[in-house]
Amino acid sequence: MGVLSTQTRKRIVAALALALMLGAAMLPLRGAHAQDTELGPVFLLSLGGKLYDNAWTILDINPPGGRNPALEDAVSVASRDTWRCVTCHGWDYSGTTLGGTEFPGLATLMDADPEEIKQTLLDPSHPFPADQLPELAIELVSLFVTTGQYERSVFLDDAGEALGNPEFGRDVFEGACISCHQLDGRTFLYGEPGDRPSLGWITRNRPEQALHKIINGVPAAEMLSLRFMAEEQIADLMAYLQTLDPAEQ
Numbered sequence: 001m002g003v004l005s006t007q008t009r010k011r012i013v014a015a016l017a018l019a020l021m022l023g024a025a026m027l028p029l030r031g032a033h034a035q036d037t038e039l040g041p042v043f044l045l046s047l048g049g050k051l052y053d054n055a056w057t058i059l060d061i062n063p064p065g066g067r068n069p070a071l072e073d074a075v076s077v078a079s080r081d082t083w084r085c086v087t088c089h090g091w092d093y094s095g096t097t098l099g100g101t102e103f104p105g106l107a108t109l110m111d112a113d114p115e116e117i118k119q120t121l122l123d124p125s126h127p128f129p130a131d132q133l134p135e136l137a138i139e140l141v142s143l144f145v146t147t148g149q150y151e152r153s154v155f156l157d158d159a160g161e162a163l164g165n166p167e168f169g170r171d172v173f174e175g176a177c178i179s180c181h182q183l184d185g186r187t188f189l190y191g192e193p194g195d196r197p198s199l200g201w202i203t204r205n206r207p208e209q210a211l212h213k214i215i216n217g218v219p220a221a222e223m224l225s226l227r228f229m230a231e232e233q234i235a236d237l238m239a240y241l242q243t244l245d246p247a248e249q
């Protein structure tokens with residue numbers, strides 16, 4: 001989020017040129033033509049965010065069979081999910097502790113050089129098989145790490161309560177969300193294993209996950225990306241969503 005440097009803009013244009021060449025490999029870009037070159041940071045960083053969430057789903061390819069050896073002991077994580085960036089690095093990019101192992105946060109890499117991230121990902125010692133993804137996917141997820149992460153403290157307090165004004169957030173909800181998720185926010189929602197199908201429950205209990213998905217969209221689902229909105233508006237929306245469905249603790 002925030003203003004993009006000239007260097008980042010150049011990276012985005014380069015990623016886009018590659019995207020148009022690879023077209024068919026990236027489902028959301030299928031059918032892109034040269035005249036679509038106005039595709040910019042909102043689309044590409046959101047796509048990077050969705051790749052961070054689940055690259056395999058968005059590319060419609062299978063992750064390696066079995067468990068990621070780095071998460072062998074993290075029994076609560078399904079095998080398929082051991083191959084997602086978010087599982088190790090977290091929904092707010094602050095890292096995770098799973099199966100007794102601490103995985104590093106990425107928040108300090110905002111403004112780093114995307115090329116460095118790409119090199120980390122391609123290094124065989126990093127526990128993610130980047131060589132099995134198209135180069136464009138690696139470019140976009142690297143760009144996301146350096147330019148697309150949201151800053152948690154802008155949206156949430158330490159307890160995970162949204163910092164916005166729910167009255168303003170209600171307008172966004174009524175204008176943009178009701179048509180799919182319905183007035184009670186309980187339709188068209190599955191979430192992650194263990195989640196309850198309720199926007200109120202998810203935004204209270206998994207606020208970082210909800211924020212990442214609201215800002216970037218959801219891999220292979222008809223969910224909006226609100227990256228274009230002002231951060232305060234997204235904080236307002238989160239505050240309203242946290243008031244929904246209060247009976248669901």
Ligand code: HEC
Nearest residue numbers: 068070082083084085088103104117120125126127128141
């Ligand atoms: C199974 C867990 C796991 C998965 C999945 C994973 N990583 Fe990592 N990541 C690590 C570990 C462990 C390190 C630190 C050691 C290393 O660099 O190999 C790390 C390091 C990094 C670093 C360098 C951090 C620093 O401070 O320099 C970046 C950037 C990174 N990962 C990004 C990603 C991205 C993007 C993805 C998805 C494409 C991903 N990782 C998937 C475990 C994981």
Ligand code: HEC
Nearest residue numbers: 176177180188189190191192202210213218221222223224
């Ligand atoms: C065109 C239909 C559509 C619209 C409009 C829409 N969504 Fe979604 N949304 C979806 C679908 C489909 C999913 C994926 C379901 C899933 O994986 O849980 C989803 C998932 C989500 C999730 C992720 C839940 C989770 O943690 O996995 C959140 C949060 C969310 N939507 C909030 C919103 C908000 C807030 C708005 C309004 C700004 C909105 N959605 C508008 C269709 C829509």
